[in-house]
Amino acid sequence: MIPAADWTLCALADRLATGEVSAVEVTRAYLDRIEALDAAVGAYLTVDAAGALAQAETADRHRGEGPLAGVPIALKDIFLTRGLRTTCASRILEDFVPPYDGTVVRRLREAGAVILGKLNMDEFAMGSSTENSAFRRTGNPWALDRTPGGSSGGSSAAVAARLCAGSLGTDTGGSIRQPAALCGIVGLKPTYGRVSRFGVVAFASSLDQVGPMGRTVRDVGRLLEVVAGHDPYDATSAAVPVPGGLGELPQGADLRGVRLGVPREYFPETGLQPAVERAVRAAIEQLRDLGAEIVDVSLPHTKYAVATYYLVAPAEASSNLARYDGVRYGLRVTADDLQGMYAETRGQGFGAEVKRRILLGTFALSAGYYDAYYRKAGQVRTLIRRDFDDVFERVDAIVTPTSPTTAFKLGERLDDPLQMYLADIFTLSCNLAGLPGLSVPCGFDEADLPIGLQLLGRPFDEAGLLRIGAAYEDATPWKARLPGDPPEVRR
Amino acid sequence: MTTRYEPVIGLEVHCQLLTDEKLFCGCPTRFGADVNAQTCPICLGMPGVLPVLNRQAVDYAVKAGLALGCTVNRRSHFARKHYFYPDLPKGYQITQYEVPVLEHGRLEFDVDGVTMSAGIRRIHMEEDAGKSLHADTGSTLVDLNRAGVPLVEIVGEPDLRSVDQAVAYLKALHAIVRFLGICDGNMEEGSFRCDANVSVRPVGRAELGTRVEIKNMNTFKGIHRALTYEVERQIAVNEDGGTVVQETRLWDDAAGRTRAMRSKEEAHDYRYFPEPDLPPLDVAEAQIAAIRAELPELPRARRQRFERDIGLSAYDAGVLTSERALADYFEAAVAVHPDPKLISNWLTTELLGRLPAERIGVSPIPPASLARLVALIGEGTISGRIAKDVFEAMFAGEGTPDEIVAKRGLVQVSDAASIEAVAREVITKNPSQVEQFRAGKAALKGYFVGQVMKAMSGKANPKLTNEIVDRLLAGEGT
Numbered sequence: 001m002i003p004a005a006d007w008t009l010c011a012l013a014d015r016l017a018t019g020e021v022s023a024v025e026v027t028r029a030y031l032d033r034i035e036a037l038d039a040a041v042g043a044y045l046t047v048d049a050a051g052a053l054a055q056a057e058t059a060d061r062h063r064g065e066g067p068l069a070g071v072p073i074a075l076k077d078i079f080l081t082r083g084l085r086t087t088c089a090s091r092i093l094e095d096f097v098p099p100y101d102g103t104v105v106r107r108l109r110e111a112g113a114v115i116l117g118k119l120n121m122d123e124f125a126m127g128s129s130t131e132n133s134a135f136r137r138t139g140n141p142w143a144l145d146r147t148p149g150g151s152s153g154g155s156s157a158a159v160a161a162r163l164c165a166g167s168l169g170t171d172t173g174g175s176i177r178q179p180a181a182l183c184g185i186v187g188l189k190p191t192y193g194r195v196s197r198f199g200v201v202a203f204a205s206s207l208d209q210v211g212p213m214g215r216t217v218r219d220v221g222r223l224l225e226v227v228a229g230h231d232p233y234d235a236t237s238a239a240v241p242v243p244g245g246l247g248e249l250p251q252g253a254d255l256r257g258v259r260l261g262v263p264r265e266y267f268p269e270t271g272l273q274p275a276v277e278r279a280v281r282a283a284i285e286q287l288r289d290l291g292a293e294i295v296d297v298s299l300p301h302t303k304y305a306v307a308t309y310y311l312v313a314p315a316e317a318s319s320n321l322a323r324y325d326g327v328r329y330g331l332r333v334t335a336d337d338l339q340g341m342y343a344e345t346r347g348q349g350f351g352a353e354v355k356r357r358i359l360l361g362t363f364a365l366s367a368g369y370y371d372a373y374y375r376k377a378g379q380v381r382t383l384i385r386r387d388f389d390d391v392f393e394r395v396d397a398i399v400t401p402t403s404p405t406t407a408f409k410l411g412e413r414l415d416d417p418l419q420m421y422l423a424d425i426f427t428l429s430c431n432l433a434g435l436p437g438l439s440v441p442c443g444f445d446e447a448d449l450p451i452g453l454q455l456l457g458r459p460f461d462e463a464g465l466l467r468i469g470a471a472y473e474d475a476t477p478w479k480a481r482l483p484g485d486p487p488e489v490r491r
Numbered sequence: 492m493t494t495r496y497e498p499v500i501g502l503e504v505h506c507q508l509l510t511d512e513k514l515f516c517g518c519p520t521r522f523g524a525d526v527n528a529q530t531c532p533i534c535l536g537m538p539g540v541l542p543v544l545n546r547q548a549v550d551y552a553v554k555a556g557l558a559l560g561c562t563v564n565r566r567s568h569f570a571r572k573h574y575f576y577p578d579l580p581k582g583y584q585i586t587q588y589e590v591p592v593l594e595h596g597r598l599e600f601d602v603d604g605v606t607m608s609a610g611i612r613r614i615h616m617e618e619d620a621g622k623s624l625h626a627d628t629g630s631t632l633v634d635l636n637r638a639g640v641p642l643v644e645i646v647g648e649p650d651l652r653s654v655d656q657a658v659a660y661l662k663a664l665h666a667i668v669r670f671l672g673i674c675d676g677n678m679e680e681g682s683f684r685c686d687a688n689v690s691v692r693p694v695g696r697a698e699l700g701t702r703v704e705i706k707n708m709n710t711f712k713g714i715h716r717a718l719t720y721e722v723e724r725q726i727a728v729n730e731d732g733g734t735v736v737q738e739t740r741l742w743d744d745a746a747g748r749t750r751a752m753r754s755k756e757e758a759h760d761y762r763y764f765p766e767p768d769l770p771p772l773d774v775a776e777a778q779i780a781a782i783r784a785e786l787p788e789l790p791r792a793r794r795q796r797f798e799r800d801i802g803l804s805a806y807d808a809g810v811l812t813s814e815r816a817l818a819d820y821f822e823a824a825v826a827v828h829p830d831p832k833l834i835s836n837w838l839t840t841e842l843l844g845r846l847p848a849e850r851i852g853v854s855p856i857p858p859a860s861l862a863r864l865v866a867l868i869g870e871g872t873i874s875g876r877i878a879k880d881v882f883e884a885m886f887a888g889e890g891t892p893d894e895i896v897a898k899r900g901l902v903q904v905s906d907a908a909s910i911e912a913v914a915r916e917v918i919t920k921n922p923s924q925v926e927q928f929r930a931g932k933a934a935l936k937g938y939f940v941g942q943v944m945k946a947m948s949g950k951a952n953p954k955l956t957n958e959i960v961d962r963l964l965a966g967e968g969t
Contacts, residue, residue: 079539080537080538080539086538088538093538096538098532098537098538098539099532099537100532100537102539197539197541198539198540198541199539199540200539201538201539202538202539202768204767205767205768206767232543233541233543234541234543235541235542235543235544235768235769235770236541236767236768236769236770315764316764316767318762319571319573319582319583319762319764321582322573322575322581322582322583323536323538323580323581323582325575325577325582327577327580327633328535328536328537328580328633329537338577338631342575362762365573365762365763365764366760366762367760367762370762370763370764374764
C-alpha cells in the first residue's frame with residue numbers, strides 16, 4: 001500500500017494532480033488506517049467509506065480538476081453534509097441526515113475533495129476536551145489517555161494521527177486553535193465573516209467561524225483558499241477578496257520588517273505551565289532571529305474576556321438551540337402534552353454541558369437581566385476589540401501561547417467546568433474581537449506533549465499570519481515530529 | 492350619579508407583504524399551496540441555516556411608512572423573539588425590537604364626516620409563523636408554508652376613543668395598504684390581522700385604565716362587535732366595583748364574547764436580543780427618495796379630489812376610493828367619457844352589484860366600455876332600459892356596447908312618425924282604457940307608454956314616446 005498518510009496535504013494534492021498516485025488508492029490507504037487505528041483514537045463518528053470511494057473515483061476521472069482533487073479530508077460533525085448523518089455529537093441529532101450541503105462542504109466537493117467521514121467533537125461545540133461528545137471519547141494521538149482538546153478534538157486527533165489529510169473545524173472561543181495546539185498540528189481561525197457559516201450548526205452566531213486544520217501551515221492555507229470567500233447565503237460573510245497562493249508560500253522566508261507584539265497579559269504569573277512559557281518565549285526569540293521586531297504590548301481588557309465570552313456565547317447558544325424541539329427533525333420523545341414533549345425531548349437529547357449553557361444564556365437574556373449581562377457584555381466586547389485596534393496600529397501580529405497547558409488527562413476537569421473554561425483564556429479574545437488567529441506547533445513539554453504558539457492578526461490578514469507561521473515552521477523541526485501509530489484494533 | 496366611561500383603544504395591525512418570496516429565503520409566498528409545499532431548509536429552521544433579507548420587503552415596508560408619514564430610520568436592527576410553539580420553526584421569530592425601520596407616523600380617517608387622526612408609534616418588519624391545525628385525533632399538524640412570509644406590524648398609539656373610531660382607523664389603514672399594493676388586505680386568509688389594546692377610564696381622568704389585549708378578530712364586523720363587547724365588559728367590571736385584570740383575551744365570534752387566554756403573570760419572557768445572523772438594516776436616502784416618488788395618490792386625497800374636482804357626493808367618492816382598482820377604473824372610464832355622475836352610478840350600482848370591489852381589476856367590462864355605454868345613453872342612441880340589457884351582454888363577454896347594440900338592433904327609435912303610428916294603434920285597440928283616462932284616471936298614461944314600448948321592443952325614445960302619448964290622449968290630432 002502507498003504511504004499516502006506520510007505526505008502533507010499539499011504534497012498529496014500535487015502527487016494526485018500529476019497522476020503519480022490515484023485518488024482511489026489514496027482514499028483506500030486512509031480508510032485502511034481509519035479501520036486499523038481509529039478504534040484506539042476515537043476520532044470518527046461516521047466513516048463514509050462507500051461515499052469516499054465514489055468521490056475518489058470521480059476525482060480520478062477528472063484528475064487535476066480542482067485544488068483538492070482526490071484529497072481525503074474529514075469534517076468536524078458540525079458541518080451539514082447532504083445524505084450523510086450529521087450529529088453535532090448530540091443525542092438530539094443522532095439520526096439526523098441533512099437535506100443539504102453547507103457552503104464550505106459544497107466548495108470542498110467542487111474543489112474535488114474526498115470526504116472520508118465526520119469527526120468527533122464536544123456536543124454542539126461546547127467544551128475544550130471533546131469529552132462532552134454524547135457518543136465517544138477521543139484520545140490525543142500523543143498520549144491516548146489525554147484530551148485532544150476541543151471542541152474540534154476529533155479533527156485535531158484525526159489530523160495528528162494521519163487519519164485524514166486535513167480537516168475543517170469551527171472555532172467559537174478557541175475550538176480550532178486549542179485542539180491544534182494540544183495535538184501538535186496547525187489550526188487557523190479566520191476573521192469573522194471570512195468563511196461562510198451557512199450549513200454549519202450554530203453555537204454562538206457572532207463568534208462562530210469555520211477554519212482549516214492541517215499538518216502544516218501551507219496545508220491550512222490550501223484549505224482556506226478553497227473554503228473562504230463571500231457567500232450570498234450568509235449575510236455576515238464578508239465581500240473581501242481571498243488572496244491566492246496560500247498553499248505555495250515561499251520556502252525559508254525571513255520576517256524582516258515584520259513587527260510582532262507580545263502582550264504581557266498573556267504571560268500571567270500563575271496558571272501558565274512553565275514548559276509552555278519556555279517554549280513560547282523560545283519561539284519568540286526564533287521569530288526575532290528570523291528578522292521580526294518584537295514589541296511589548298498590552299491588551300488591558302483581556303481579564304474580562306472569559307466573563308464576557310461566557311455571557312455572549314451561552315446567550316446566543318440558548319437561542320440557536322431552541323430549534324431542537326422534536327417537532328420537525330431529530331430526536332422526539334413523546335409525552336402527554338406539548339410541554340411534556342419539549343421537556344422530555346430536550347431533557348434526554350441534550351447533555352449536561354449543553355444544558356448548563358442554555359440555562360446560563362436564558363438567564364442572561366431574561367427580562368430585567370439583559371442590561372446587566374448581555375448588553376454589558378457587548379460593551380466590554382467593544383473595549384476588547386479596541387484594545388486590539390490600538391495594538392495593531394503598532395504591530396503586524398500578536399504572539400501568545402495558544403493554551404496555558406499541554407493536553408490534560410481525560411476526565412481530569414470533567415467535574416470542574418470553571419477549570420475547563422480557563423483552557424480557553426488565550427483564545428477567547430480573538431473571537432470576541434472577530435480577528436484571525438493561527439496556532440502552530442512550537443515545541444514539547446517534558447512528557448513529549450505538543451505546545452502551540454498563537455498568532456493573532458488584523459482583520460482579514462490571514463495571509464500575513466500564514467506567512468509568519470510558514471517562516472517559523474520552516475525554521476523549526478516541529479512539523480517533522482509525528483506521534484507514533486496507536487495499536488491496531490481491527491474489528 | 493353614574494360615572495361615564497370612555498374607551499381608550501390602540502390597534503396593532505399585521506400586514507402580510509405581497510412580495511414574491513419570503514422574508515429570509517427564496518420560497519414563494521402564494522396562498523393556498525399544498526401543505527408544506529412552500530418550504531426549504533431555511534424556513535423549516537433546519538440546523539445550520541441563515542437568514543438573508545429580502546430587500547423587496549424593505550421597500551414595501553418603507554412604502555407603508557412613507558404613506559403614513561413615518562420617519563425612516565436609516566439604520567435599524569433585527570432581533571430574535573423567543574417562544575416555543577410547533578409552528579415557530581427556529582424557536583424564535585426574527586423581528587425588530589429596539590430600533591424599528593419606521594417610527595412616528597400618523598393616520599387620518601373620517602368618523603361620521605369628521606376628520607380625525609391617530610398616531611402610528613412604529614412599523615417594524617418581521618417574519619410570520621406557520622399554522623397549527625389541531626386535528627380531531629388530538630394531534631397537532633403543522634403547515635409551514637406561511638413561516639417566513641414577510642409582515643409589517645403597524646403599531647398605533649392608544650389615541651382611539653370609541654369603537655367607531657377604531658373601525659374607521661382600521662378601514663383607512665386597510666385602504667392604504669391595498670392602495671399601495673403591498674398587502675392584499677384579506678382578513679379571512681389572515682393577510683391583514685388586527686389585535687387591539689383596550690382600556691376604559693372615567694371621562695375626564697388623565698391616567699389610563701388597565702389594558703387588555705384582544706386577539707382573534709377576523710372581520711371588520713367582528714372587530715366592531717369584539718371591541719364593543721370588551722368596552723362594555725370593562726365598564727361593567729368597574730361599575731361592579733371590580734378591577735380589570737391585565738391579560739390577553741380571545742374574541743369568540745360565535746359566542747359573541749371575549750374570554751381570558753393568559754394573564755400578565757403567564758406572559759412570555761421573549762428574551763429579545765439583536766439577531767446576530769443579520770447585519771444592521773440600512774436604508775439609503777436615495778432608496779427612500781425613489782420610493783417616495785413612486786407613492787400613489789392615497790385614498791383620502793383621492794376621495795377629496797373626487798368630491799372637490801369631480802363633484803361626486805361624499806358617499807360615492809368614499810365608495811369609489813375604497814379600493815385602488817375601483818378608483819382607477821372610475822378614472823379610466825371618466826377619461827373616455829366625462830360624465831362622472833352617471834359613470835359613478837353605473838359603476839357602484841350595476842358593476843359592484845355583480846363583482847366585489849377587489850375583483851374590479853378583472854372585470855369583464857373594461858372601463859372604456861362602461862364609458863361608451865354611458866355615452867350611448869347620453870347621445871340618445873339607446874335608452875336607459877336598453878342600456879341595462881347591453882350591460883348584461885357586456886358582462887357576459889359579448890363585446891363592446893356598439894357591437895352589442897348593432898348586433899341586436901337596439902338603436903333607439905327617435906322618429907316621431909313611427910312612434911306616433913304605433914301609439915295611435917295602441918289607443919285605437921284600447922277604447923275602454925282611453926275612456927277611463929279621459930274620465931280622470933291619469934295613471935293609465937303609463938299603461939299606454941308601456942304598450943308602445945312593448946310593441947317597439949323597448950327601443951322607442953322614452954321622452955318622445957311620453958310626449959306623443961300625452962298629445963294623442965289629449966285628443967290632439969285625432
